[in-house]
Amino acid sequence: MTGTTGNPQTRQWQELGHAHHLPPFTDYKQLKEHGPRIITRASGVYLWDSEGNRILDGMAGLWCVNVGYGREELVEAASRQMRELPYYNLFFQTAHPPAVELARAIAELAPPGMNHVFFTGSGSEANDTVLRLVRHYWAIRGRPEKKVVIGRWNGYHGSTVAGASLGGMKALHGQGDLPIPGIEHIDQPYWYGEGGDLDPGEFGRRVADQLERKILEVGEDRVAAFIAEPIQGAGGVIVPPESYWPRIREILQKYDILFAADEVICGFGRTGEWFGSQYYGVAPDLMMIAKGLTSGYLPMGGVVVRDRVVEVLEEGGEFYHGFTYSGHPVAAAVALENIRLLREEGLVERVRTRTGPYLQQRWRELSEHPLVGETRGVGMLAALELVKDKRSRERFPADLAAGLRCREHCFANGLVMRAVGDTMIVAPPLVISEAEIDELIAKARLCLDLTASEMPG
């Protein structure tokens, strides 16, 4: 293993990892050669590694640490709840105060008419829940043949069997014979990558029209739901053209199918609204949430459900579905406190009116860089495309791994920026200040320069 320097403990931890740990989304062969980076502590928007390096976390962990690291209020909320009631389940007609109080708090923030929450332990479990819930819903309505869920290529809805199937990432599908039956996909609204010569508006309408074609192809009487992220995150911060969601909304109104918005990333303020659906003015029947719900301090997810769906569920028999940790009291107490912080500190408002516009303005300055083909983003989400030729949008050959190089330069220079192929993305904590945004931009620019110096001219 390489990559270690001063601190002898770094080496020990890396060896422990090597001996015993299989981390998620990892090429184990590469890991064996290089050894993991060890992160030991964090505060505000910064991480520290075991070598004492300070790193600006441009990804808020995995898009989740919305209120920033080191919030004592969340620690206190967890320890209070652990003393009072560390665990009890919500199966078999039972409830506890944190779960029902959190459900109310979420209903207060959600779009009107979405007043119930089914809790899960993660975003993937929330998506699994949706697949089963929509089928249960249609079965109660006497239409059990309405089973097919339409998702999008390159969408991400988690990595469980149902989550990966609903998502449209071919690399995930390739492992384990996915998607499972009953799931169809349409194209994503990725104008820069797939729009060709069309202007963004026209492209947005055309990819949205695919939803109607797919509904007609499968048969309206067989389609249960359409599932989509308001802005695709893991796929590369794909911000749809402005024409996209209005057209999708029209199609959804025309056909009798449910709309499930995956708000796992967009939820809890990332776009400058509480939910991405509100940013785009679409009205989902179900919203999957996780990540920013607890700011990542404890694992928790859920599905927010529209009243008209709940009314049907209340007519039916048992929903045979749930998790040991559904609505976990300590996670729920932390989520409640996290929501209180987001509200009291006006963090969502701040992203909408101040820091979001500032990040977007500064991020767009990177467009001038010779390597950057496009910059885009909303609120605390941003992406840029690394290209060989700005005008033709030609990419670098894959074996040059421009994105990965850029990501490694970032890490070495104290910035976490994620690479999705040659798309570089950031999603910093919502508490990031203007001065910290300046630091993020300066570091990103430096790393673009370093990457450019390694690319053939």
Ligand code: PMP
């Ligand atoms: N949906 C979306 C939109 C996500 O971004 C993610 C996680 N990146 C998930 C679902 C899955 O969430 P989890 O990793 O908590 O299972």
